[in-house]
Amino acid sequence: xxxxxxxxxxxxxxLVDIAGSALGAERFEIGRPAxxxxxxxxxxxxxxxxxxxxxxxxxxxxxxxVFEAQCASCHGQKGEGDTGEQLAGGQGTLASAKPVxxxxxxxxxxxxxxxxxxxxxxxxxxxxxxxxxxxxVSGYVLYLNGLAVENAVxxxxxxxxxxxxxxxxxxxxxxxxxxx
Amino acid sequence: MSDNDTTIPARRRxxxxxxxxxxxxxxxxxxxxxxxxxxxPDWMRAPGADVGSQTYGTxxxxxxxxxxxxxxxxxxxxxxxxxxxxxDLDGILTPNGLFYExxxxxxxxxxxxxxxxxxxxxxxxxxxxxxxDIRRFPSESHIYFLECSGNPGFxxxxxxxxxxxxxxxxxxxxxxxxxxxxxxxxxxxPEAQWVVAEGADAAALTRSIPLxxxxxxxxxxxxxxxxxxxxxxxxxxxxxxxxxEGNMNVKWLRRLNVSAEPAYSREETSKYTDLMPxxxxxxxxxxxxxxxIITRPSGTQRITAGFHEITGIAWTGRxxxxxxxxxxxxGKTWQEAMLQEPVLNRALTRFRLSWTWDGTPTTIASRAIDxxxxxxxxxxxxxxxxxxxxxxxxxxxxxxxxxxxGEVANGYA
Numbered sequence: 034x035x036x037x038x039x040x041x042x043x044x045x046x047x048l049v050d051i052a053g054s055a056l057g058a059e060r061f062e063i064g065r066p067a068x069x070x071x072x073x074x075x076x077x078x079x080x081x082x083x084x085x086x087x088x089x090x091x092x093x094x095x096x097x098x099v100f101e102a103q104c105a106s107c108h109g110q111k112g113e114g115d116t117g118e119q120l121a122g123g124q125g126t127l128a129s130a131k132p133v134x135x136x137x138x139x140x141x142x143x144x145x146x147x148x149x150x151x152x153x154x155x156x157x158x159x160x161x162x163x164x165x166x167x168x169x170v171s172g173y174v175l176y177l178n179g180l181a182v183e184n185a186v187x188x189x190x191x192x193x194x195x196x197x198x199x200x201x202x203x204x205x206x207x208x209x210x211x212x213x
Numbered sequence: 214m215s216d217n218d219t220t221i222p223a224r225r226r227x228x229x230x231x232x233x234x235x236x237x238x239x240x241x242x243x244x245x246x247x248x249x250x251x252x253x254p255d256w257m258r259a260p261g262a263d264v265g266s267q268t269y270g271t272x273x274x275x276x277x278x279x280x281x282x283x284x285x286x287x288x289x290x291x292x293x294x295x296x297x298x299x300x301d302l303d304g305i306l307t308p309n310g311l312f313y314e315x316x317x318x319x320x321x322x323x324x325x326x327x328x329x330x331x332x333x334x335x336x337x338x339x340x341x342x343x344x345x346d347i348r349r350f351p352s353e354s355h356i357y358f359l360e361c362s363g364n365p366g367f368x369x370x371x372x373x374x375x376x377x378x379x380x381x382x383x384x385x386x387x388x389x390x391x392x393x394x395x396x397x398x399x400x401x402x403p404e405a406q407w408v409v410a411e412g413a414d415a416a417a418l419t420r421s422i423p424l425x426x427x428x429x430x431x432x433x434x435x436x437x438x439x440x441x442x443x444x445x446x447x448x449x450x451x452x453x454x455x456x457x458e459g460n461m462n463v464k465w466l467r468r469l470n471v472s473a474e475p476a477y478s479r480e481e482t483s484k485y486t487d488l489m490p491x492x493x494x495x496x497x498x499x500x501x502x503x504x505x506i507i508t509r510p511s512g513t514q515r516i517t518a519g520f521h522e523i524t525g526i527a528w529t530g531r532x533x534x535x536x537x538x539x540x541x542x543x544g545k546t547w548q549e550a551m552l553q554e555p556v557l558n559r560a561l562t563r564f565r566l567s568w569t570w571d572g573t574p575t576t577i578a579s580r581a582i583d584x585x586x587x588x589x590x591x592x593x594x595x596x597x598x599x600x601x602x603x604x605x606x607x608x609x610x611x612x613x614x615x616x617x618x619g620e621v622a623n624g625y626a
Contacts, residue, residue, distance in 0.1 A: 060397065060398055061349070061394075061398060063342065063346050063349050063350060064341060064346045065340070066338060066340065066341075067333055067340055071341065072331065072333045075331050076333065077417065078478075080474065080476065081474075081477035127494075128491055132602050134483065134488070136483070139483055140479075140482060142477055145478065145479055148478060148479070152416070152419070153415070153417055160417070202493055203482070204494070204496065205496065206497055208495075208498065210599070211594050211595050213590070
């Protein structure tokens with residue numbers, strides 16, 4: 034962990050500790066307990082390391098079918114972008130005068146791809162794809178970026194194992210950074 | 214105005230009124246007697262509309278031009294934004310119908326009776342709350358600004374009006390419950406460090422909020438300027454994080470997942486991160502830094518030589534505005550503007566400066582200084598550090614160029 038990141042982290046811990054002890058006192062007995070089943074039905078959050086990825090699997094080949102049927106009309110046949118964002122290409126451009134931010138060039142974690150596609154895509158019918166279809170489409174988008182082979186099959190383990198090219202491309206907020 | 218006004222023939226009266234309407238508030242080139250209404254206008258000669266003829270009041274029909282600034286010709290309008298008409302607004306509170314919009318999956322039509330908030334993750338007691346439940350908690354009201362992080366992008370500074378340039382900021386009085394109060398109800402476990410908020414929209418928009426902010430001034434809000442949130446602002450429930458970039462203030466809130474780590478969701482990795490010239494991207498850039506803009510006179514308005522009140526708005530995500538300086542000579546000298554009291558924490562602050570324009574072309578601009586001593590930078594100073602590709606968090610000074618004919622235009626263009 035970078036020094037600055039660690040300092041911010043330590044400061045947060047301290048704050049939470051102080052607030053946490055002060056917060057222990059008052060409760061209003063409002064609301065009802067949520068059951069494990071309810072939480073499981075609602076919670077679709079995936080972490081960056083893929084530990085929360087669900088069961089199921091999907092192939093790049095099936096991903097191509099789903100993509101062409103449901104994604105290509107906005108994102109283009111090869112993820113080149115249209116009304117939807119460009120998904121493929123751009124690797125090596127981030128430090129150039131014309132950076133192209135795509136899944137392959139910019140996204141730091143492959144499990145985030147699963148998280149986002151499952152919760153928000155396709156834009157006209159979000160949360161309509163099965164987990165297997167989401168694995169498949171995630172895999173196909175990785176394939177379009179040269180990050181997966183054509184006969185690959187993705188599941189929780191193999192998707193989490195993908196190391197995205199820009200994984201280490203993010204830095205903490207240094208602001209204020211402009212002095213008068 | 215003289216008594217003779219009533220004797221002006223109807224046709225001429227029509228011409229006079231049309232001329233007055235066409236001239237507008239800032240221009241004022243028509244002679245006063247031409248613009249004056251008749252001594253006893255028609256609306257005094259018969260009773261007006263009945264009490265209750267509008268059960269939910271709307272602006273005068275003569276203000277029909279005052280609308281959100283919706284960009285034309287976008288590829289799609291599901292994930293897009295519209296801007297507040299800053300140049301036509303007074304004071305610091307944005308009317309609810311003119312509050313800026315930024316949606317990622319359209320505006321959901323939520324029945325509050327069917328809406329639930331789930332709080333789970335690193336909590337002692339996972340909870341489900343109805344809207345009635347949430348309104349039972351002790352409430353607070355605060356005036357805070359809200360600003361989209363890309364207001365405007367570094368390469369989108371060619372707009373004509375104040376709204377085109379900086380219209381993704383608005384300000385309202387928000388009422389709700391402290392997020393800390395609700396988290397306390399669920400009971401935080403010691404490992405808790407972040408709260409992942411999710412909206413009930415078609416984007417299921419997700420952002421991670423540091424726990425320190427959640428336990429500080431964060432609110433769960435259900436009302437805005439006295440009435441329930443509008444659908445565009447998250448009806449029936451949203452997060453409000455004073456001073457933090459707009460999209461973190463998750464609208465249509467349905468779930469809070471208390472966790473040890475951020476979600477690293479799409480909206481905090483591939484979006485809302487700031488790409489630097491060296492190819493790295495700044496992440497978790499939450500605070501909106503100090504900023505100001507002159508809203509009058511501003512782009513597309515026309516002024517005449519003589520007295521003008523320069524006015525505008527300033528704000529900072531780091532607390533209160535300490536001062537606003539205004540230049541009327543293209544940056545050679547800066548004068549201290551008067552701040553309208555009260556100057557509120559993380560709210561818009563209205564500033565004013567009396568000015569007499571001598572008719573020679575010039576450039577006017579404002580720069581804000583906040584209570585931390587931070588000074589709003591020039592575009593040159595800002596981009597010298599960050600380049601032109603970071604898109605978000607452009608808080609540069611906005612210059613307005615005034616031509617010899619009084620036409621006010623974007624000083625960047």
